Amino acid sequence: MKIENTKAQMRKGVLEYCILLVLDGKPLYASDIIKGLKEAKMIVVEGTLYPLLTRLKNTGFLAYRWEESTQGPPRKYYELTDSGRKFLSELEESWTELVDAVEQVRTKKA
Amino acid sequence: MKKTFTINISGTVFHIEEDAYEVLQKYLVNLKNHFGSSEEGKEILADIEARIAEIFIEKSDSVHKVVSIDMVNSAIEIMGTPEDFAEEESEQEYEPTVESKRKRRLYRDPDHRVLGGVCGGLGAFFNMDPVILRIIFVALFFITAGVAIPAYIILWIAVPKAKNTAQRLEMRGQEATVKNIEKSIKEEISEVKESYRKFKESDTYAKGKKGVATAGDVTYNVFKVILRILVIVIGVVLIISGFLGLLGFISSMVIGHSFVSDWPMIWSPEFQVPGFLDHFVSPGTVTFGMIAAGLLVGIPLLAMLFIGTKLVFRYKTNNTAIGLSAVAVWFIALFALITVGFGQLGNYKNRATFTETKTISCDSCQTLTLNLGEDLYEDYAKLDFEIEDIKVAVVDGEEVMLGEVRLDVEKSGSDEFVVTVKKASRGKTREDARDTAEDIIYRFDLKDSTVVFDPYFILEKDDKYRAQEVNITVKVPEGKSIYLGENMVSIIHDIENVSNTWDGDMVGKTWIMKPEGLTLVEEK
Numbered sequence: 145m146k147i148e149n150t151k152a153q154m155r156k157g158v159l160e161y162c163i164l165l166v167l168d169g170k171p172l173y174a175s176d177i178i179k180g181l182k183e184a185k186m187i188v189v190e191g192t193l194y195p196l197l198t199r200l201k202n203t204g205f206l207a208y209r210w211e212e213s214t215q216g217p218p219r220k221y222y223e224l225t226d227s228g229r230k231f232l233s234e235l236e237e238s239w240t241e242l243v244d245a246v247e248q249v250r251t252k253k254a
Numbered sequence: 255m256k257k258t259f260t261i262n263i264s265g266t267v268f269h270i271e272e273d274a275y276e277v278l279q280k281y282l283v284n285l286k287n288h289f290g291s292s293e294e295g296k297e298i299l300a301d302i303e304a305r306i307a308e309i310f311i312e313k314s315d316s317v318h319k320v321v322s323i324d325m326v327n328s329a330i331e332i333m334g335t336p337e338d339f340a341e342e343e344s345e346q347e348y349e350p351t352v353e354s355k356r357k358r359r360l361y362r363d364p365d366h367r368v369l370g371g372v373c374g375g376l377g378a379f380f381n382m383d384p385v386i387l388r389i390i391f392v393a394l395f396f397i398t399a400g401v402a403i404p405a406y407i408i409l410w411i412a413v414p415k416a417k418n419t420a421q422r423l424e425m426r427g428q429e430a431t432v433k434n435i436e437k438s439i440k441e442e443i444s445e446v447k448e449s450y451r452k453f454k455e456s457d458t459y460a461k462g463k464k465g466v467a468t469a470g471d472v473t474y475n476v477f478k479v480i481l482r483i484l485v486i487v488i489g490v491v492l493i494i495s496g497f498l499g500l501l502g503f504i505s506s507m508v509i510g511h512s513f514v515s516d517w518p519m520i521w522s523p524e525f526q527v528p529g530f531l532d533h534f535v536s537p538g539t540v541t542f543g544m545i546a547a548g549l550l551v552g553i554p555l556l557a558m559l560f561i562g563t564k565l566v567f568r569y570k571t572n573n574t575a576i577g578l579s580a581v582a583v584w585f586i587a588l589f590a591l592i593t594v595g596f597g598q599l600g601n602y603k604n605r606a607t608f609t610e611t612k613t614i615s616c617d618s619c620q621t622l623t624l625n626l627g628e629d630l631y632e633d634y635a636k637l638d639f640e641i642e643d644i645k646v647a648v649v650d651g652e653e654v655m656l657g658e659v660r661l662d663v664e665k666s667g668s669d670e671f672v673v674t675v676k677k678a679s680r681g682k683t684r685e686d687a688r689d690t691a692e693d694i695i696y697r698f699d700l701k702d703s704t705v706v707f708d709p710y711f712i713l714e715k716d717d718k719y720r721a722q723e724v725n726i727t728v729k730v731p732e733g734k735s736i737y738l739g740e741n742m743v744s745i746i747h748d749i750e751n752v753s754n755t756w757d758g759d760m761v762g763k764t765w766i767m768k769p770e771g772l773t774l775v776e777e778k
Contacts, residue, residue, distance in 0.1 A: 189333055195298050217307050
């Protein structure tokens with residue numbers, strides 16, 4: 145098993161969660177989402193985000209509306225749908241569980 | 255100074271420098287290949303393009319909005335290449351169908367190549383070590399006496415190189431081998447079964463528009479599977495017959511001996527083409543004609559091979575360009591061959607004769623015996639071929655062209671026996687024809703009162719076939735007679751006589767020349 149691959153897998157697993165998290169509360173434009181994720185080093189290149197956004201939108205967790213932009217083409221502003229919010233709370237729950245579980249294992253070991 | 259283009263990205267117009275344009279173009283094509291042409295893929299691409307437009311606007315403060323290569327590169331850096339996505343998203347959990355639908359295609363592999371990357375690409379396609387394929391190829395080279403080389407070159411030309419990531423991914427694609435084909439057929443069959451089942455359900459439960467639509471779907475799917483199987487079968491047949499045809503054709507052209515002649519195939523040569531033609535035309539013309547003929551026959555065979563491999567391996571090529579150039583070359587070859595052909599016809603335009611006369615000085619001879627000499631070429635009876643009385647025999651490894659002679663008997667003007675040998679030939683000019691006629695070698699021997707004729711005349715070694723003939727006339731003075739030996743039957747031709755006896759009945763008998771003509775001498 146490649147180490148790089150495992151890392152990528154781990155990151156990828158939480159990436160969706162992070163996207164939903166960033167979008168919780170306020171609609172955002174793709175590059176705003178990216179800004180937050182890039183700072184946290186969740187993603188390296190922006191190209192990764194677009195497929196995820198589109199798929200989340202097609203699953204029904206996200207919706208977007210167009211907004212005119214002063215600099216360039218109109219922008220897609222994404223926001224959570226009701227089912228997206230529900231999914232997010234589910235994810236939040238399992239994330240907490242997961243972190244707890246990992247933490248438990250780590251403390252036991254130490 | 256740099257050339258610029260005007261492009262429209264997501265509704266915004268940019269001026270872009272030429273080199274930058276090329277990089278951007280390549281990048282967008284890569285992305286397109288990566289995301290596929292589904293609705294979702296298109297949407298992702300549109301989003302990315304919009305973002306790129308924004309990046310360009312951010313980076314260019316000037317009014318003119320000229321996009322340089324640095325801007326393109328930094329945009330690509332920000333957005334990432336398909337390789338980066340592949341790394342970051344590796345195996346996607348959702349929508350695996352999108353990935354698995356990407357079928358494997360044959361490409362040349364530039365990363366694993368010795369020559370053109372053909373074996374590397376085939377290795378990727380069949381999921382085999384290219385080294386094994388190279389060994390097979392080298393073995394094929396020896397077995398087929400080099401025919402494998404053009405096959406390699408065709409693949410080199412026809413199979414595109416895997417240039418971008420998308421193509422590299424396609425090259426390794428989903429699983430491989432002949433199983434791949436089998437699997438995709440099975441998949442399609444199960445799809446058909448599925449839709450048939452649905453069709454049955456809908457037929458039972460809800461007749462109407464939906465049923466009709468599904469019925470169309472079922473027939474479409476059944477048709478698709480049958481078509482795919484048919485396409486593969488046709489492809490395989492084309493590959494096999496194209497390859498065998500090429501093998502037989504090249505072997506008969508170059509080697510002169512077809513080692514596949516026992517195999518069932520379209521082209522099975524009976525003889526050695528260059529050797530055969532050498533008897534008619536000069537070697538230079540043979541080579542030229544062979545190349546033209548080679549293209550004329552070879553191109554359709556290559557086309558068969560090409561179409562066959564395309565049908566089976568499904569690789570992308572510029573069909574129009576390849577097809578058009580093939581057709582163009584084919585017509586050029588046809589034209590060249592016609593020109594050569596007419597040029598050769600010119601060699602038969604004029605006819606000339608050359609006559610040698612020999613008086614037989616044998617005063618005491620009352621009866622001249624005419625006999626046929628031994629057939630020296632009887633032992634070399636395995637003659638290559640025969641056209642219009644000309645035979646080719648192989649003597650001590652050398653080919654000898656033999657012609658059958660004809661002999662007639664006439665009344666002599668003098669009171670001596672005279673034998674005339676009239677040699678005739680055709681040629682480009684009368685002089686050529688005469689020279690060639692003169693070159694014909696023909697012998698007869700006189701011993702006592704017996705003349706022995708050679709059964710054949712021989713063409714001089716470097717002379718070509720020009721419809722040469724040798725006609726012998728034995729002139730018999732009045733009052734003297736001839737005895738025709740039994741074996742003379744093979745060369746005598748329509749000898750006039752008073753009793754109108756057939757040639758076959760004239761031999762073994764003595765004939766006397768009387769004022770009214772040749773008359774049979776009754777045995778006493």
